[in-house]
Amino acid sequence: MLLLVGLGNPNPNNSNNRHNVGFLLIDSINSKFKLSKQKPKFKGLLTTGQIEEQKVYAIKPLTFMNNSGICIKELIDYFKIDAKNVFVFHDDMDIDIGKIKVKFGGGNAGHNGIESLDKNIGKNYTRIRIGIGRPKKNSTGADHVLDNFSIEEKQNISKVADNIVDCISTLIKKDLDLFSSKVNQK
Numbered sequence: 001m002l003l004l005v006g007l008g009n010p011n012p013n014n015s016n017n018r019h020n021v022g023f024l025l026i027d028s029i030n031s032k033f034k035l036s037k038q039k040p041k042f043k044g045l046l047t048t049g050q051i052e053e054q055k056v057y058a059i060k061p062l063t064f065m066n067n068s069g070i071c072i073k074e075l076i077d078y079f080k081i082d083a084k085n086v087f088v089f090h091d092d093m094d095i096d097i098g099k100i101k102v103k104f105g106g107g108n109a110g111h112n113g114i115e116s117l118d119k120n121i122g123k124n125y126t127r128i129r130i131g132i133g134r135p136k137k138n139s140t141g142a143d144h145v146l147d148n149f150s151i152e153e154k155q156n157i158s159k160v161a162d163n164i165v166d167c168i169s170t171l172i173k174k175d176l177d178l179f180s181s182k183v184n185q186k
Contacts, residue, residue: 001054001085002054002057002172003075003076004058006026008023010063016148017149018146018147021089021090021157029165029168033050035049043070044059044060046059057075059072065116068113072117083125086125087172093132093134095130097153100131100183104127104176105125106127
């Protein structure tokens with residue numbers, strides 16, 4: 001079993017924030033692969049289904065970004081999912097908008113959602129870091145991630161989301177280099 005996690009904040013006012021790019025990815029995956037209707041479970045909105053003959057759970061934690069690990073810990077304990085089969089989609093200011101980087105394990109680079117996951121499930125899971133770019137002058141990092149995407153940024157993010165969904169079978173086979181290459185060259 002695999003678990004796909006999209007990080008974000010559940011407040012409806014945050015739905016177009018840069019910090020909510022993980023939620024956007026889960027919505028795209030749910031739609032493309034016709035996963036089940038979202039149900040509130042494990043302090044999140046959970047869907048289930050199959051991708052490439054693989055049983056998949058997808059979740060958007062409702063615990064707010066800083067406590068995402070609590071939701072994921074409950075779910076992986078209940079379904080006995082190994083952390084190495086967890087894939088987390090999240091925003092990253094150190095990557096240009098419209099680009100991604102993928103890695104297994106590593107540090108949290110100051111991302112509070114990743115820090116919460118590391119504390120609750122360890123560091124041995126795959127992170128799909130989706131670029132949201134650096135803040136403009138006169139803007140803090142916190143303001144930047146909580147601001148809404150511009151129209152141009154939203155178009156870039158929609159394109160990268162489509163690319164990720166198109167290449168998801170490569171990701172779930174854990175061919176991270178090929179996945180990253182395919183998504184970034186489209």
